[in-house]
Amino acid sequence: MNNTEQNQIVLSVNQLSCRQSSQFQLRDISFDIPKGCCVGIIGPNGSGKTTLLKAITGFIPAKSGQILYCNHSIELYNKQALSKEIAIVLQSTELDQSMHVEDYILLGRNPYRKRWQFWESEQDIQIAETAMKITQIEPLRYRQLNALSGGEKQLVRIARAMAQEPNLFLLDEPTNHLDISHQLQILTLLNRLKHKKHMSIMIVLHDLNLASEFCDQLILMQNGKIFKMGGAKDVLTYQNIETVYHTLVIEGENPISKKPYVFLVSEDNLKKSKIQ
Amino acid sequence: MNQKAVKWLITLSILLITLTGVCIIALTMGTMNISIDKLFWILLNQIDSTDYTILMQIRLPRILVGIAVGGALSLAGVILQAVFRNPLVEPYTLGISGGAALGVSISIVFSLNQSYALSLPFFGMIGAGCVILAIYSLNAFGVVQNVQRLLLIGVMISFISNSLFMLIISLSKSEQMHSIMFWTMGSLEEPNRILVYCLLIVSLLGCLITSMFSVDLNVLSLGEADAFHLGLHVERVRNLLLILASILTGFCVSISGIIGFVGLVVPHFVRLFFGSDHRTVVMASYITGAIFIILCDLLARTLISPLELPVGIVTGLVGGLIFIYALVKK
16 A cells, blocks of 8 residues: 555544434544544443435435545445445444344345346456455354344354455444454454455544554544544543543553553442552 | 446346246235146137136236335335434334325325326325334434434324324215225235236336445445445435335325335345345335235235235234344344
8 A cells, every 4th residue: 555545534424413312422423534544432321323325325314414435425425335435334333133144244235236137247246255254254144134143143144244345344332242352253353354454444432442552543522522633642541531531540561562551440449458 | 347237137137037927826826726737728819718717817916016005115114214213113113104094094085196196105105204204304313313203203203193093084074084994904905907007017116216225225324424435325315215115105105005124124134044135125125025925915815715804904013023033133
């Protein structure tokens, strides 16, 4: 990848405001995402992380401001064209269906389907096959969705989104309810996609240490606004975290990756240590 | 050729052959039984005989209505289940059949059906459309939060339409009352040939259109947000399919009366045997629905022969029991 390609801005959000319900809204959000960059969105529950992802895809319409994808407003894209470019893995998707894994992943090819096309093309099948191979879920292909474990379901969701062959990949808490080995598997996979396919990734994470470890940039949100944006070292400071999360933490460093690491401190333990 | 396409072709061929077999059996059985070898001989050589008249004037139109109604109600079930993402909804449980019945009874009481044969289905469709619109609006405003509430609302709408229906009956003249009551119980008998052919055409067209949208139905069954992100025009497709479901239900109810649970039982079992891909489910439900209704009608005609049971009672009994089974299993 040469320098110009690296600096190319894939997504540019300018002063975006939007409203999901009467109580909640996003206000004045601005940021850019360069090609091949992984941006982590962190923040407390209800700070607007999911709303932001849905606003980028146009699912929640913007009230004011602009969302530019490759320098064109997303409103100018037709739905099918946009879903070839941006894929999203939502947190709330229920997969309690009798559909087979392979059929589910093939639905990711829907943006490429011609209007009255009834069966998938050979190319669609090939691409779904590759998506299954990359996510290592080939043995699950004939299983029903409702027979999968939480981790397998998450991998299947990611494979479906990959079948869309997007350039921008949005993920809403993909590591939720997963054990550490599955968390690591999913984030390593995303890291590989970023490097191999130069995919840009926006990922909502609750685990600050995972965010620090895997993301190039972080956006810390509070009450529908961006509180702080930048590299993990700038964002994950104890002052920022205390202000946004109202929680005490101690900053540290991952000895292997040299990335910032935060330790949670409960107030009880703090009192005990002070007494001693 | 795509492996799935081959499987699809084989499934539909088997179902079509079964449907043909069932149709032949339904032609031969009744108050007067005709053996199969005699059946073809009568159809080919004895055009002036009484048997020929029975076959062509009484049994064949009933079978055609059976195919159209069974297929259309199953299709309506498939559409509603995919749109509402709930395997327990169908025209009957959502009160759509009740709405259609109300529309039809209004047209009978005000004698609107005498001037123009198609006014009955027209009023049926308006009634069904009103109920779908009501449910859809409640859904859009967030009143329907879960499956249980949706079904409860359907039951309430059924109650309201039933009460209004009773009100109309109590205000009507005795001969009208008789014709409404008989029609309500459900029967595949329709003396008006134009209506039979219209119903068949609408039903087959419905099958064709729904098949064309079967991949969209697959996408839609993932939920509104996922469907949107896969490039589907959710609102447009959903509205079109809901209008189609109300046309199909309205037309069927206006001609054959209320035949319950077909739209629930048939798609449920089709999914059980052939999987949940709507490309297969749509067509297979149509054919299986036709087979189910023709068999139920055969039971209704032969169980206490020469007397005849309304087919709605048979489908209600069989379907109701299967519905309870499905609920318990869920």
